[in-house]
Each structure stands twice: as C-alpha cells, then as structure tokens.
Amino acid sequence: MQASGCCLVFFLLFSSSLVSFSFALSGVEVSNIARRQLLTFRDRDGNLPDYYEYTVYVPFTFPNSRLRKAYISLQALKNSIFSDPFNTTGNWVGENVCAYTGVFCAPALDDESLNVVAGLDINHADIAGHLPAELGLLGDLALFHINSNRFCGIIPKSFSKLRLLYELDVSNNRFVGPFPDVVLDIPELTYLDLRYNDFEGSLPPALFNKKLDALFLNDNRFTGTIPENLGIRPRSLITFANNKFSGCIPSSIGKMTDLNEIIFLNNAFSGCLPPEIGLLKNVTVLDLGSNSMTGILPNSLLSLTTVV
Numbered sequence: 001m002q003a004s005g006c007c008l009v010f011f012l013l014f015s016s017s018l019v020s021f022s023f024a025l026s027g028v029e030v031s032n033i034a035r036r037q038l039l040t041f042r043d044r045d046g047n048l049p050d051y052y053e054y055t056v057y058v059p060f061t062f063p064n065s066r067l068r069k070a071y072i073s074l075q076a077l078k079n080s081i082f083s084d085p086f087n088t089t090g091n092w093v094g095e096n097v098c099a100y101t102g103v104f105c106a107p108a109l110d111d112e113s114l115n116v117v118a119g120l121d122i123n124h125a126d127i128a129g130h131l132p133a134e135l136g137l138l139g140d141l142a143l144f145h146i147n148s149n150r151f152c153g154i155i156p157k158s159f160s161k162l163r164l165l166y167e168l169d170v171s172n173n174r175f176v177g178p179f180p181d182v183v184l185d186i187p188e189l190t191y192l193d194l195r196y197n198d199f200e201g202s203l204p205p206a207l208f209n210k211k212l213d214a215l216f217l218n219d220n221r222f223t224g225t226i227p228e229n230l231g232i233r234p235r236s237l238i239t240f241a242n243n244k245f246s247g248c249i250p251s252s253i254g255k256m257t258d259l260n261e262i263i264f265l266n267n268a269f270s271g272c273l274p275p276e277i278g279l280l281k282n283v284t285v286l287d288l289g290s291n292s293m294t295g296i297l298p299n300s301l302l303s304l305t306t307v308v
C-alpha cells in the first residue's frame with residue numbers, strides 16, 4: 001500500500017510538470033513524452049487511478065471518449081510487448097483502433113450509438129510481454145483472449161474495472177504468483193481459463209461462489225485442498241488436472257447436477273471419494289486418474305471414468 005502511494009505521488013509530480021512545460025514543446029515532442037509516460041506508469045499490483053485517462057496526452061480526436069480510452073489502453077499494451085514474431089500488433093498505429101488486428105468493435109450495450117471495443121483476441125500470436133494496468137480502461141470489453149502467447153507477470157488489479165467482461169482466457173502463457181484474486185471482482189465473468197501457466201498456492205473459496213460456467217485451472221502449480229463450497233453453484237466444466245491439489249474431494253460436488261465434465265487427473269488427492277459423486281447424472285467425463293483416492297464409484301459412472 002505504501003509503495004503504491006509513493007508511486008502515485010511521483011506520477012502526479014511527473015504529470016503536472018508535463019502540463020506546465022507542454023506549451024513550449026512541439027506536437028511530436030509531446031507525443032514522445034506521452035509515450036514515455038505510458039511506458040513509465042507502473043504500479044506493482046497493476047492498479048490504475050480513476051483519473052488516469054485525463055493525464056495522458058493523445059495526439060488524435062476520436063468519435064467518442066471510450067475509443068480514446070481504448071487507444072490509450074492498446075498503445076500501453078503494445079508498449080509492453082518485447083517480442084511480436086508474427087507482427088500481430090504491427091498495424092496498431094493511429095486512431096482507428098477498431099481496425100487493429102485482434103480488436104473487435106461493436107455498439108455499446110448501454111448506448112447503441114457508440115461504437116466501442118468489445119473484444120480483444122490475440123490467441124496464438126506468440127507475443128512476449130506483460131499486461132499493463134491501462135487495460136482497465138477497456139470498460140466495454142466482453143471478451144479478452146490471449147491464449148498461447150508468452151505474457152508474463154501478473155493479471156493487473158485494474159481488471160476489476162472490466163465490468164462487462166464474461167470471457168477471460170489467459171491460458172498457455174507465463175503468468176506467475178498466487179491465484180489472481182482480481183478475477184473475483186469481475187462481476188460478469190462466466191468463462192475463466194487459467195490453464196498452462198505458473199500460478200501457485202491455494203484456491204480462494206470465493207472462486208466457487210462466482211457464477212462461472214467453465215473453470216480451467218489445469219497445468220499450474222496450485223496446492224492445498226479443494227474448497228468445501230466446490231458445488232455451491234451450477235457449472236458445465238471444471239478441470240483441476242496436473243496440479244498438486246491434495247485431500248478429499250468435497251461432498252458438495254454432488255450438487256452440480258448439470259455438470260458435464262470434471263477432471264481431477266494427476267494431483268495428490270489422497271482422501272476419500274464422496275458417495276455424492278453418484279449424483280452427477282449428466283457428467284460425460286470424470287477423470288480421477290493418477291491420484292490415490294479411496295472409495296467406491298457408483299456403477300452409473302464406471303463407464304466414463306478413469307480411476308486409480
């Protein structure tokens with residue numbers, strides 16, 4: 001908290017000096033400074049102050065203020081990239097953000113007269129970089145897909161500003177650290193894919209209170225037990241495979257009667273298999289392989305199950 005406070009003071013000093021000197025500078029110089037400012041705004045947890053957009057000079061005009069924010073956000077992302085082998089962001093230049101590769105615009109949900117950035121999809125671009133806090137300015141974003149890239153670091157706290165986001169796919173990247181709690185604050189999230197990263201530590205029980213329909217956690221370094229409220233809400237798919245989870249499978253699993261697929265493969269589960277697992281009437285994949293669980297599986301599930 002203290003560290004981010006210092007950061008903010010420094011940032012305010014920097015931006016006020018930018019305002020007082022800008023009159024003596026040419027447009028090119030100002031845009032260079034703005035660019036440098038985008039590059040230097042960093043908060044360790046990726047918080048973004050609410051007024052941030054007003055402190056950035058942008059040398060273009062836009063059809064609406066949300067596209068201006070999107071421009072600031074996407075340029076910050078571009079400036080956070082160290083390698084872009086397929087030149088995916090090569091055309092991320094100028095004010096027409098809707099023409100950028102991977103950026104999708106649509107009428108705003110709350111005002112059809114405004115065209116806004118509703119999706120970002122740069123799957124399989126093999127980009128190396130990190131996610132800047134400025135992504136929190138994409139307030140109309142519904143889909144954020146960056147699977148199969150080389151993004152590292154953390155999911156910035158500013159993602160909690162993405163009030164419409166319902167699909168977040170950061171799978172197959174190099175994200176690290178504890179479970180990214182910021183996703184708990186994204187209200188509309190229904191599809192969360194964290195597969196194939198290096199997240200570690202235990203899962204927050206609050207994760208299972210969210211109305212997520214699909215939850216992919218496999219191939220990370222998660223540890224600890226599965227929270228008791230696992231089955232508190234209906235879901236279609238959950239995968240815990242290839243982590244280091246241990247203990248029992250919570251009996252609340254039996255409440256997810258709509259569940260299609262649940263995968264526990266290759267963890268360190270050692271406790272019992274709850275009889276409530278027999279209540280999963282609609283499950284088509286139940287994989288318990290490479291663990292050391294004890295218990296009896298109901299005949300109804302035997303045909304579609306791998307058990308060790």
Ligand SMILES: *[C@@H]1O[C@H](CO)[C@@H](O)[C@H](O)[C@H]1NC(C)=O
Pocket residue numbers: 087089090091
């Ligand atoms: C990347 O794409 C931009 C815009 O399409 C183009 O101008 C540039 O020459 C490309 N760079 C490389 C290295 O291909």
Ligand SMILES: *[C@@H]1O[C@H](CO)[C@@H](O)[C@H](O)[C@H]1NC(C)=O
Pocket residue numbers: 257258259281282
């Ligand atoms: C189970 O699946 C069947 C057929 O796919 C479907 O009609 C039914 O509504 C499902 N039941 C539940 C509880 O999801």
